[in-house]
Amino acid sequence: MAQARLSIDLGELRANWRALNALTSTETAAVVKADAYGLGIDPAAKALAEEGARTFFVALTEEGAELRRVLGDGPTINVFSGHMEGDTALLRDAQLTPMLNSIDQMLRHVEALPGHAFGVQLDTGMNRLGMEPDEWAALRHVALSQNPTLLMSHLACADEPDHTMNAQQLQVFQEMTEGTGVPRSLAATGGILLGPDYHFDMTRPGIGLYGGLPFAEARTVVTLDIPVIQIREVAAGETVGYGNNWTAQAPARIATIAAGYADGLIRAMGPDGFVWAGDSRCKIVGRVSMDMIGVDISGVEGEPDSVQMLGDRQSVDTLADAAGTIGYEILTSLGARYDRVHTGG
Ligand SMILES: *Cc1c(COP(=O)(O)O)cnc(C)c1O
Secondary structure, three states: OOOOEEEEEHHHHHHHHHHHHHOOOOEEOEEOHHHHHHOOHHHHHHHHHHHOOOEEEEOOHHHHHHHHHHHOOOOEEEEOOOOOOOOHHHHHHOOOEEEEOOHHHHHHHHHHOOOOOOEEEEOOOOOOOOEOHHHHHHHHHHHHHOOOOOEEOOOOOOOOOOOHHHHHHHHHHHHHHOOOOOOEEOOOHHHHHOOHHHOOOEEOOOOOOOOOOOOOOOOOOEEEEEEEEEEEEEOOOOEEOHHHOEEOOOOEEEEEEOOOHHHOOOHHHHHHOEEEEOOEEEEEEOOOOOOOEEEEOOOOOOOOOEEEEEOOOOOHHHHHHHHOOOHHHHHHHOOOOOEEEEEOO
16 A cells, blocks of 8 residues: 555644643633644544633634534634625524624624624734724724624734744734723734733634644644655666656665655655654655655665654654745645544544
């Protein structure tokens, strides 16, 4: 069997939620957008709910509706994109709470679903989603009279603790929300690590739950093992892969492994990427193909049946560095072709 195995350790996922929760004295929610960062919203959200998460965040109403089917009644499900045209029936039927981003969304919401829960997303400088300070000043009175469940904003630079943007956004958030009496949320994973000033009433970690930076103490959630299809000897001067991109400088043993860019292992990682065969680090050689990658196993004894791309030996962030991207993109790119196994629930 050449299918690669993607193991998701739900016990470690739960441990990461517990560890992030222990860093604050307020409620810890869970962000499970994009199919729980590509790891499977159904098992991930169930495990997090069992661990004690009572509030979940998704990006889209459609994701929220799926999550409601998974979790049943009870947990709060907040939707970052707010109340878009066409969302009304799903928001109502799945009992989702939109985070309203503009005056237009506010009007749409109170007209279409009077009395239905909502939160408000405020823009404190990131200029992505949420009401600007002047917009909020004009609307604040009306919005507060409708009893929002949450006032939230998002930090642009929380993964850089020394960035002046953090304190700046914190101050704007305080000015916009002080004295409202409404629960507040500013911190995602990075914000939790910035300390208690950033915690307010609820934190919203995503990447830290799934084992990625900036939560450096995160436990490994994802392991990706890829079968070796074939092993060959190449002589000095021979080339490997499309475009003859890699030339053996000395005799080498090359393993062809059964995953490629169609599985989310992006081509850009080729020149700087490694995999692990037991204790040996093996360089990726030649271009990453759609379904295959060549690795130099000259330093490995015997014939490995498989190699590890992600796991305790190589984090999503190490792989991301090799590909010039971030752990978030590595996780959410992992394709549908793997044998996905959820363990340790
Ligand atoms: C994705 C997202 C989060 C979670 O961020 P992480 O960096 O993954 O912890 C929190 N809040 C908002 C608004 C987001 O878009």
